[in-house]
Amino acid sequence: MSISDDVWIIGINMTRFGKHPDSDLIDLAARAALGALADSGRTMREMDVLAAGSVMDQTGVVGQTLQKQIGQTGIPVFNVTNACATGATALRTVIMAIKSGEAKFGLAVGTEKLSGRGMLGGGSRAKDDDIWEARGRLGAVAPIDGRLGTDVRPGLFGQIGLEYAAQQGLDALEAFDVFARISEKNHAHSTLNPLSTYQKRFTLDEIKNDIMISFPNTRAMCSANSDGAAAAVVTSGEVLKTLPLEVQRRAVKVSASVLRSDPWTEGNQVFPDINTLTRDAAALAYEQAGIGPKDLDLVELHDCFASAELVHYDNLGLCEPGGAVDLVRSGATWRDGTTPVNVSGGLQSKGHPIAATGIANIWEICTHLRGEAGERQIAGAKVGLAHVLGLGSAVGVHILERAA
């Protein structure tokens, strides 16, 4: 293929997210991978490259372990992790292989077993030492989580959302109400998604009065720890022309594929700046795709907590600068609004099997672009954007368009 040729998704699949007590990490990955291959009409033998990710996998070779269940063909495997952006990183890796001309077909997989895991970040606090001894880059004599602020994710993302709300002149309780409205929307959307971990609608009061995890995020406003996997098969535009017409008709064009890390900003190393890299990635993605946020028919963005969704409205340009609170209150991000966001139910209800998330959100967009989303179909969807953010930080933004 020529270097400027387009990249297309020809097969994509996600498992149901939720509890899968009878499936291990590889069962889930295999189900998604075989599903994506079947969807593309290709076989494992035709894949030239595999990128696989699992954040919790300890072996470091999840891709090869998967191959041993679905086909050991000797192709190069890239085992990737990038926090919550792991799935998007696997996909991006395969897209680069296609773009380089080294591969005709590539398979990207993200898989995770997370059900029953507790809150992420912070971990458990080790007992203080018998004798104080300075350790690590901060010369800390004892664990600092809880002593110097917090490492827990609902707290960090709570701080991030509250800071944005404060800049718009809201007080903390007004902000809490805005976050609860976001959560109300996503839980309502999930009732139409059979692959979502939870499919339960909550009232605003139920969300606000749920167990408080870290103000402003109650339990209902936090992503659900779930098991799940997702996989995609990609190829070039040139190869696509040689494939059956039915495959061409259902193919989804990758109009933009962007992966970025966090550039240095003041304070970033004590308080993660998830905004700058998302803004940079969005600007690049819109430029690559030659479209703007107003052209998007639907968006799947990284609502790991309700408070995070608010800042990403602004980061992705879905509103005027500083306009995210008004956007929530206008109802525009509900599925019947002008910019439907997280019609899958988002991570709060669909669930967040970390490495699967960055491909599952692309599956959601593709399913609408193909007109196959059933009850939750966004009518006439032509273009969508998928965003994931891994704290640390990594961001993936993909813009997808349906075949003409």
Place this chain on the structure above:
Amino acid sequence: METATQIPLVDYLVLGDEPHLVANECIQCGARFFDRRNACASCSGTDFVQVSLSPTGTLRTFTIVAQAAPGVPVPFVAGIFDCDGTTVRANLVNVAPDPRSIRFGMAARLVPVPIGTDSHGTDAVGFAFEPLEEAHK
């Protein structure tokens, strides 16, 4: 033999009569860091000078942690403070852990916080911020 009776929780906390924080400042670009540096994250410069931070700041944002790792007492207010342009992460203390009693932008000052005593009798001391207006009551 002389033994220290106090040790700071982190080495960027300076104890004594006027407890305060210090940062490693890049002499090339002015970026500040609390941790040991190999090079500057902003400009890759390798020379740093230690600077003292203002012991007062304003509250940029916060969260009230209600569920934490086992062993971490809850609830507590975890804040992000702006100390004259340098971002500091610390708990906000001497305030009710209730969103109604916390105001964005409120002025606060650094206070030492006892952590515990080890088997040598050394006291570890951390820090937090307390609201300035409350401090004068």
